[in-house]
Amino acid sequence: MNLEVHLDADELARTLRADVTTGLTASPKWLPPKWFYDERGSELFEQITELPEYYPTRCERQILAAHADGIARHTHARTLIELGSGYSTKTRLLLEALTGLETFVPMDVSPSALTDAAVRITAEYPGLTVHNIVGDITRHLKFLPSGGDRLIAFLGGTIGNFDPAERAAFFADVRAVLGEGEHLLLGTDLVKSPSVLVPAYDDAAGVTAEFNRNVLHVLNRSLGADFDPAAFEHVALWDAEHEWIEMRLRATRAMRVTVADIGLTADFADGEEMRTEISAKFRREGVRAELAEAGFELDHWWTDPAGMFAVSLSRAI
Template sequence: MSVSHPARPAQPTVSLIDHMDPGHPRHDLEHDVRIGLSSTPKWLPPKWFYDAAGSDLFSRITRLEEYYPTRRELAILRARAGDIAAASRASTLVELGSGTSEKTVLLLDALAEAGTLRAYTPVDVDGATLLSAANRLAARYPGVTVRAVRADFEHHLALLPRTGRRMVAFLGGTIGNLDPQARHVFLKSLRATLRPGDTFLLGADLVKDTGRLIAAYDDASGVTAAFNRNVLHVINRELDADFEPDAFAHVALYDDRHDRIEMRLRATRDMAVRIHGLGMSVMFTAGEEMRTEISTKFRPDRLREELRETGFTVRRFDTDPSDDFSLVLASV
């Protein structure tokens, strides 16, 4: 059941709508671990990287020299946010997977300068981060209604507020974490929630030199390796498991058949892992790999086609000067 209540009294223009059942994250984790670690080959979804430690590690990753996506997306926003705002004429910005909303300021500034901005709706599963960012931005944009929504974009799209002329932003290349079928379902589901005049702003990483791609997910300082292993720390803590994270090697490889990076954890020896919270044991053989993330890299023509197949019309296709990353504005 959805619960709506005010955030902090000091910021009366901020509200929180919570669509997350109190037991939802735990149930999802139990389901994913049980299914993923019973599969052949084994896998875990990347959303479980992001506890407090994982979020801090990812923040460090975005500042690494090898990790270009954040810098390239910011470069596009700095150069084109005004044009995107003018094309969308949005009065409400809805941001899926908003996190700390750091890049969002460029879009909000552009919409405010265009004179259309009336509301901002950040959407994330982490309530604390969500409210912190919402209050910060409410202070920056007095008079703008900030309505934070705690929700999972893979489950709650139909429940998002539909106030005003909306631009729904899905930034950071997160679309690449979804496999083709899940991507198609997500895009179709999002399209079904949009009305004439609404737009969709998608950040997507592009195919490029394989060496650069692998380096972005296997940095020399080992931050990404620690981020990858963090999923095992999460399972240990939340499900009373006895993984030894240091017994797993970080692996990043490029699958050129599917145009995607895969991150994996490779067992360095035979081992049995007990997950007490699920009453299950999982056997690993030396050298066995468990996939923890996919990150698809798109070819522009294929990305346009995927959007067209799910009911969108591409209005703008902007890239950085190196053609490393793209921001696509689409309408319905």
């Protein structure tokens, strides 16, 4: 088991300071969703994936279980690269099917999640080489290993956290890494009724609300901020124009927040909302067009029986 680090604690801290400075001085205010995922945030997200309202994880797992053998036949992958791998919980469906696999390369910003997952996977698949990469998928794809009939997997619908320009840049970066004939496996949540979408991001038990407010705990701990997380309400809404869910935090009173480590103060009006995440939803032709623009051909498109979620397999051309 190897560990390759391209994102150390100092760089993470610099990135956090820059993001918070930019986001809290913008109008309207915003914070990027990657800062949800400290240890507590990761635990909360794992709870979210098991909630009755949150269908994406179940649907994607169902698709992978039904089509993992087909993915193996189509790709003949000897190297599986998983971007934003976290604890690699769904990856085992692919590891079981990819019988010719030699190397597994999980990439994530969290070294602890990578190490925990790698220990389990190495024990379950003793002949498999596990090469962990600590890195940011928007900046460090150039460090992915070359060769080996590669299959890059980007699952969970995480591509929806990027706006259209960010998606175009990301797909171009992935295509630049892959050789002709290598593959991208992509999970995308699909456009559907807001009556289904909104509860998936605003569950009755309040777990998503706690997850959303957790970003404020991260800023308090990491940057000496004095947010009162209890003074912010969780908001999830459907933006029909952009076809995405927005998560926001709404101030329940006027307040001034100080972020000591960067010498910043931010004033919030009563009722002011700060965006913390977008989660774009997709249509097949839109996915095909975006991938084609980056140099991919969409070869396979699989959905769960209810048509809620899609996993696509595309080939670099």
